[in-house]
Amino acid sequence: MITTTGLTKVYRSGDREVTALDGVDLHVREGEVYGVLGQSGAGKSTLIRCLNLLERPTSGTVTVAGQDLTALAGRGQRANAALRAARSHIGMVFQHFNLLSSRTVQDNVELPLEILKVDRRERSRKALELLDLVGLADKAGAYPAQLSGGQKQRVGIARALAGDPKVLLSDEATSALDPETTRSILTLLRDLNRQLGLTIVLITHEMDVVKTICDSAALMKNGRVVEAGTVAELLATPGSELARELFPVGGEPSGEDRTVVDITFHGSAATRPVISELARTYNVDISILGAAMDTVGGKQIGRMRIELPGRFEENVVPIGFLREQGLQVDVAAEAGPTDAAAIPAPAAPLEKEAAK
């Protein structure tokens, strides 16, 4: 649905150059919720603004719904009619809502329709229908200043949907909201994704957002995408930073000559008593350093950090047993230099997977 290739954005101020995006290849499939994670300054805000060309990339291409936006002309800041038409079918919601305080809620939702030159009766009908969809039918006549943050964002979402978009871009849409409101907005986005088949790209610095609604995610650092894939793929990738962040399990080894192993359970494996089987079969003492169960992307996932007595070489057999059970096993890096080689690479390069 959205593909970027070699997207680069360099800002020049005087003789200083700042590279905000450094060759970003993104692939968002139709109908998925795609999260772009990163700390502030990682370039995610620039990335999402390049997707509807609010920022013109220095080089690279952006294709949305089969249309190459970068090919549409528009000098400098100015956008030509073709690009403006394309934009009107890409919805966008903002961290600070960006509602016009001079207009009522209904008039705010009607603004994109005015731009599309929809006649007044149709505008009104559509705006009220959208407000009903986001659960604000009774606030049509109110002004933004009379609404709570969550309500304002609902208006922002209704407004973004006015042009019947296939794609919704969300720029930190929940970052200014409290946890409970964040959840309700995310639920709304999830529902819209399912009901309307809306493809959603959201940028966020909150791991919880990705955990709650994303099908796929990318991690950005210094203008590059360092990891990308579906949430399941990421969790199955050894050493994945996103997986670790999505699902942190803490705990330091209790002493030397110990092997620390991270185990990830997916689906049916999550319910089997593998640890006690391991202890009985090999007669080893296992300490659990940390563990967590959670639902990520709608699937039950468990993660556990355990400690086995002895060095890695002495534990090859029990670790092999765990792998045989269909579990994903990562040996913590500090245990020994040979480990990296010992871990098979299960998921082939994720980019390839994502390109299907």
Added chain:
Amino acid sequence: MQPLLYDNTLDTLFMVWWSTFYAVLIGIPVGVLLHLTGRGAMLQNVVVFKALGTLANVGRSFPFLILIVVLIPFTRLVVGVSIGPTGAVVPLTIAAVPFFARLVEAALREVDKGLVEAAQAMGGGTWTIVFKVLLPQALPALVAAVTTTVITLIGYSAIAGAVGGGGLGNLAYTYGYQQYETSLMITTVVELILLVTLVQLLGDLVVRRLASRGTRASSVRVGLRRARSEEPAAVTEAA
């Protein structure tokens, strides 16, 4: 004394009204253009921005008394006379345009960039952004700018009066000052003070009404607003 005061009050109102009218008519487009052509703005254009900016600065730095004299040939060309209230409207307008245009530019600068970005993301062009975002959002600040301009023009009109423009300034100068009618002079000054106070109060009231949209609005007022529904009309009303 009474008919004299009455006639001259009308002259002052005439001068202030028409010069404000033309200053707003010309000043809003100039201010919008200044805003749009500035650095990093939508229609960034250094030549236009610099030219307009220089013109505005020159206009604002001219002492008003000298401006009147310099403009005499131009005034005669435009309105046929160079004295009296009609003749005074031209220099008053010329003095007020750069002043008001800068106020407009400043008012537009205060509009949240995020709103402009949102309108762009919806596919809005420059026209949409100016008429549906910038001007309506800046409306309270624009009304405040008009208020300040009116008050400045009341002061200027008194200067214009002293050099043959008619109005309260003329009255205070010729009768009050030159003919030692102190009571008339004081009356005139008091009237000017009342006029300025009235304009300021009125302006502040409108600004407060506009700025508090939604924050204090009772359901009754919201209802009225909805009934009126054609919001863009408000812009032209203010102009």
